[in-house]
Amino acid sequence: MSYKYLEAFFKPKSIAVIGASRNPEKIGYQLLKSLIDVGYEGRIYPVNPKADEILGLKVYPNVMSIKDEVDLAIIAVPAPSVPEVMKEIGIKGVKCVVVISGGFKEVGGEGVKLEEEVKSIAKEYGIRLIGPNCIGVYDPHNKVDTLFLPRGKALRPVKGEIAFISQSGAMGVAFMDWLAMEGIGLSCFVSYGNKADVDEVDLLEYLMYDEKSKVIAMYVEEVSRGRDFIEIARRVSMIKPIVAIKAGRTSEGAKAVSSHTGALAGRDDIVDAAFKKVGIIRAYDTHELFDYARALATGRVAWGDRIAIVTDGGGAGVMATDKLTDEKRGVGLKLAELKRETIRELKKYLPPFAIPHNPIDLTGNATPEMYKNVLDIVCRDENVDGIIVIVLIHPPMMDESIVDKISEVYKSMDKPILIAATGGEPTQRILKMFQERGIPSYPEVERTVKAMRCLVDRGRYLIKISQKNKY
Amino acid sequence: MSYKYLEAFFKPKSIAVIGASRNPEKIGYQLLKSLIDVGYEGRIYPVNPKADEILGLKVYPNVMSIKDEVDLAIIAVPAPSVPEVMKEIGIKGVKCVVVISGGFKEVGGEGVKLEEEVKSIAKEYGIRLIGPNCIGVYDPHNKVDTLFLPRGKALRPVKGEIAFISQSGAMGVAFMDWLAMEGIGLSCFVSYGNKADVDEVDLLEYLMYDEKSKVIAMYVEEVSRGRDFIEIARRVSMIKPIVAIKAGRTSEGAKAVSSHTGALAGRDDIVDAAFKKVGIIRAYDTHELFDYARALATGRVAWGDRIAIVTDGGGAGVMATDKLTDEKRGVGLKLAELKRETIRELKKYLPPFAIPHNPIDLTGNATPEMYKNVLDIVCRDENVDGIIVIVLIHPPMMDESIVDKISEVYKSMDKPILIAATGGEPTQRILKMFQERGIPSYPEVERTVKAMRCLVDRGRYLIKISQKNKY
Numbered sequence: 001m002s003y004k005y006l007e008a009f010f011k012p013k014s015i016a017v018i019g020a021s022r023n024p025e026k027i028g029y030q031l032l033k034s035l036i037d038v039g040y041e042g043r044i045y046p047v048n049p050k051a052d053e054i055l056g057l058k059v060y061p062n063v064m065s066i067k068d069e070v071d072l073a074i075i076a077v078p079a080p081s082v083p084e085v086m087k088e089i090g091i092k093g094v095k096c097v098v099v100i101s102g103g104f105k106e107v108g109g110e111g112v113k114l115e116e117e118v119k120s121i122a123k124e125y126g127i128r129l130i131g132p133n134c135i136g137v138y139d140p141h142n143k144v145d146t147l148f149l150p151r152g153k154a155l156r157p158v159k160g161e162i163a164f165i166s167q168s169g170a171m172g173v174a175f176m177d178w179l180a181m182e183g184i185g186l187s188c189f190v191s192y193g194n195k196a197d198v199d200e201v202d203l204l205e206y207l208m209y210d211e212k213s214k215v216i217a218m219y220v221e222e223v224s225r226g227r228d229f230i231e232i233a234r235r236v237s238m239i240k241p242i243v244a245i246k247a248g249r250t251s252e253g254a255k256a257v258s259s260h261t262g263a264l265a266g267r268d269d270i271v272d273a274a275f276k277k278v279g280i281i282r283a284y285d286t287h288e289l290f291d292y293a294r295a296l297a298t299g300r301v302a303w304g305d306r307i308a309i310v311t312d313g314g315g316a317g318v319m320a321t322d323k324l325t326d327e328k329r330g331v332g333l334k335l336a337e338l339k340r341e342t343i344r345e346l347k348k349y350l351p352p353f354a355i356p357h358n359p360i361d362l363t364g365n366a367t368p369e370m371y372k373n374v375l376d377i378v379c380r381d382e383n384v385d386g387i388i389v390i391v392l393i394h395p396p397m398m399d400e401s402i403v404d405k406i407s408e409v410y411k412s413m414d415k416p417i418l419i420a421a422t423g424g425e426p427t428q429r430i431l432k433m434f435q436e437r438g439i440p441s442y443p444e445v446e447r448t449v450k451a452m453r454c455l456v457d458r459g460r461y462l463i464k465i466s467q468k469n470k471y
Numbered sequence: 472m473s474y475k476y477l478e479a480f481f482k483p484k485s486i487a488v489i490g491a492s493r494n495p496e497k498i499g500y501q502l503l504k505s506l507i508d509v510g511y512e513g514r515i516y517p518v519n520p521k522a523d524e525i526l527g528l529k530v531y532p533n534v535m536s537i538k539d540e541v542d543l544a545i546i547a548v549p550a551p552s553v554p555e556v557m558k559e560i561g562i563k564g565v566k567c568v569v570v571i572s573g574g575f576k577e578v579g580g581e582g583v584k585l586e587e588e589v590k591s592i593a594k595e596y597g598i599r600l601i602g603p604n605c606i607g608v609y610d611p612h613n614k615v616d617t618l619f620l621p622r623g624k625a626l627r628p629v630k631g632e633i634a635f636i637s638q639s640g641a642m643g644v645a646f647m648d649w650l651a652m653e654g655i656g657l658s659c660f661v662s663y664g665n666k667a668d669v670d671e672v673d674l675l676e677y678l679m680y681d682e683k684s685k686v687i688a689m690y691v692e693e694v695s696r697g698r699d700f701i702e703i704a705r706r707v708s709m710i711k712p713i714v715a716i717k718a719g720r721t722s723e724g725a726k727a728v729s730s731h732t733g734a735l736a737g738r739d740d741i742v743d744a745a746f747k748k749v750g751i752i753r754a755y756d757t758h759e760l761f762d763y764a765r766a767l768a769t770g771r772v773a774w775g776d777r778i779a780i781v782t783d784g785g786g787a788g789v790m791a792t793d794k795l796t797d798e799k800r801g802v803g804l805k806l807a808e809l810k811r812e813t814i815r816e817l818k819k820y821l822p823p824f825a826i827p828h829n830p831i832d833l834t835g836n837a838t839p840e841m842y843k844n845v846l847d848i849v850c851r852d853e854n855v856d857g858i859i860v861i862v863l864i865h866p867p868m869m870d871e872s873i874v875d876k877i878s879e880v881y882k883s884m885d886k887p888i889l890i891a892a893t894g895g896e897p898t899q900r901i902l903k904m905f906q907e908r909g910i911p912s913y914p915e916v917e918r919t920v921k922a923m924r925c926l927v928d929r930g931r932y933l934i935k936i937s938q939k940n941k942y
Binding site: 025102103106107108111149153154155167168169170171173174175177178180181219221245247248249250251252253256257259284285286287312313314315316317318319321322323324325326329330335353355357359361364392393394395396422423424425426427428443444445446 | 496573577578579582620624625626637638639640641642644645646648649651652690692716718719720721722723724727728730755756757758783784785786787788789790792793794795796797800801806824826828830832835863864865866867893894895896897898899914915916917
């Protein structure tokens with residue numbers, strides 16, 4: 001159970017910050033600030049031979065001078081000093097270390113040698129190491145934050161159910177900042193940089209057992225330990241879905257990866273086949289990663305490909321239908337054929353001139369109540385595997401109460417419902433409200449349709465593996 | 472020159488609002504309010520037999536009782552009363568009418584007959600008619616606004632260079648509200664609904680001569696007068712680009728259109744071939760329409776397909792490269808091969824461990840000044856036809872001054888530069904600042920890459936037609 005060894009990265013009882021600084025411009029200051037800002041509840045030990053107190057915390061000249069046990073060490077000293085610090089940490093008996101410092105494999109030459117040295121010290125002392133050249137861990141549940149970026153520069157997402165691991169620190173931070181703005185929560189985040197030790201395989205294994213993580217989102221440029229990765233991914237994705245961006249998938253992109261991280265990106269057709277086999281859902285464009293992860297985090301899947309569309313914008317319904325049914329430029333799903341009794345029931349609630357068929361157009365006479373009644377009926381139709389609701393809030397009788405009305409229906413059943421809404425600030429507010437109530441919402445019809453396809457794929461995968469297990 | 476007859480829709484010297492109301496809940500009130508809010512500078516004549524004054528304006532019992540000339544009439548009375556009102560307008564000699572009222576062809580049955588009646592009255596009196604079942608015209612330059620939606624519900628975009636015409640009122644409003652939030656300007660907007668008279672052909676002809684419109688964005692569900700449309704589109708797109716969403720492009724989507732508007736959507740392969748032939752750029756997903764229009768509105772095109780990428784996020788550079796070079800899932804352009812002297816020059820400005828090749832990674836040590844210097848050099852490279860700049864503002868030395876620095880380079884040359892930036896509120900602010908300075912900016916790397924492809928396509932089209940004209 002090697003995953004147990006990683007626990008101190010996420011739930012450390014005490015943390016030492018090596019290279020702590022009094023200067024607010026320095027990473028060593030921000031690291032302490034981040035731990036205080038996130039409300040870390042354990043002991044913090046700043047280490048710096050030239051300071052007595054930083055941010056009200058007693059400073060230690062070195063790790064050895066800390067009397068108590070240290071669960072996790074964060075290192076932010078210049079690369080050439082890292083091996084020395086690692087040895088001290090090893091002697092002190094610290095078992096988990098995040099090396100923030102850059103200047104290792106990613107810069108080539110001497111950096112490569114330095115990284116090898118750090119690796120062998122870690123091995124010698126049995127230290128598990130995240131990094132170097134990373135931004136480390138953010139866990140809003142356990143209140144851990146090793147990010148050296150001030151919150152004014154990069155906001156942190158709220159608590160949630162998506163675990164996000166990123167090989168790239170910059171992409172990680174850009175995503176986190178965006179997630180925070182959108183109100184999308186994370187169970188935890190790990191940027192693991194050069195992965196001198198802890199890699200995707202370790203993290204997947206850890207996250208498999210992490211109950212607060214319902215889905216795993218990954219940004220990777222090259223996968224380490226291919227066979228082990230595929231094996232662990234197969235096991236994980238039986239329990240919880242994995243969504244992954246594999247950057248460097250084209251030959252030009254792979255070249256860019258290699259000069260950026262010094263790693264080889266691997267042939268994409270092989271990656272693709274392997275991912276498919278073990279149920280990893282691939283995201284291609286940036287937004288897809290969290291569009292899919294959010295939909296999957298609900299725990300709902302579509303057990304078939306027959307989708308109903310409900311909207312108050314006829315044109316939006318047409319756009320969604322195009323994207324839904326198109327095999328080439330769309331996602332190749334089906335418009336559900338509504339049952340006769342559904343149509344009969346719908347007539348009671350639709351405006352007299354509205355034609356009750358899928359896509360269901362509530363027209364500009366739509367009200368939040370009408371949405372609720374119509375959704376109630378549509379959800380009960382056995383020919384419907386999932387529902388896309390496109391809310392345009394501009395018609396006269398529409399307002400924010402639409403969120404509560406749809407939430408009511410959502411809670412009363414277990415089919416997936418995904419929301420689309422296009423518009424300005426009031427629309428953005430509504431999108432966020434849906435998201436906060438656990439109903440995935442997207443600013444564009446086509447993104448919603450793609451997320452629904454992801455839930456259909458997940459349903460298919462689960463059916464496939466359950467049938468395999470039967471025999 | 473039939474387009475001349477449409478001028479009163481966009482630059483009316485006086486406007487009558489038929490069906491004006493004292494009740495703020497009514498469309499007839501909002502219409503007056505919108506004209507006042509936009510700062511309309513001509514005379515407004517509210518018409519309502521049961522009121523004396525609304526919003527401080529003198530009310531007339533009918534159109535005939537208005538002594539002065541009326542340039543434009545906006546009708547918002549119930550559908551059955553519209554023919555009667557149209558006749559009065561005809562007698563009064565008004566030449567341009569927007570019929571907001573719904574309840575015509577789109578509801579079938581009696582509505583179809585009613586629309587025919589309105590059409591023949593318009594013909595009889597030589598009235599040009601926009602609508603019925605539309606929201607009409609918004610022109611921020613000439614301060615005309617016939618939208619019945621209060622600004623609290625749907626914001627209006629600022630002045631700009633994109634003309635936007637939409638068959639769907641709901642989609643039109645949703646887009647406008649979104650454009651306003653994003654700081655993207657319009658030259659004018661027309662929702663033309665059932666197009667009993669004025670259709671795409673008329674509007675394209677008008678917009679061809681409209682100097683403030685640099686690009687035309689269209690949302691259409693079915694094109695009227697196919698041959699005429701193609702002919703006028705060919706002429707227009709030699710002068711200014713047209714970007715179009717053609718909704719109802721799949722067979723299921725076309726069925727949805729037909730029940731939604733009563734029109735036939737037409738075979739998509741024919742539409743596609745015709746659009747391609749005359750240089751109409753097709754948008755498939757919702758965001759593409761304005762992503763492309765914004766890029767084209769700059770007037771800059773890429774005269775080749777060799778693109779440089781400049782970024783401070785290595786991973787983002789890889790993602791952009793994947794999207795750029797992928798033939799299947801991407802846009803199939805080329806990474807520019809930088810000239811030797813470019814590489815030599817770049818070395819002066821890049822961090823020592825950064826490798827100067829395309830995609831150019833400024834690393835986490837990036838500064839706004841570094842961006843400027845690097846862009847200056849890259850723009851001068853003859854092997855580069857367009858530049859994608861991906862700005863992650865999280866590195867310590869990055870801040871909002873990046874906008875001015877890049878603007879400086881932008882103004883000094885004429886190659887297209889498109890911006891991508893991913894992140895939370897500070898990033899959104901920077902995106903808007905770029906947009907306001909006339910540099911198209913997108914919240915996602917892949918959208919930027921697609922917009923660049925659009926500029927390459929436009930360049931190819933212009934080269935093609937110029938070669939044709941040679942012989």
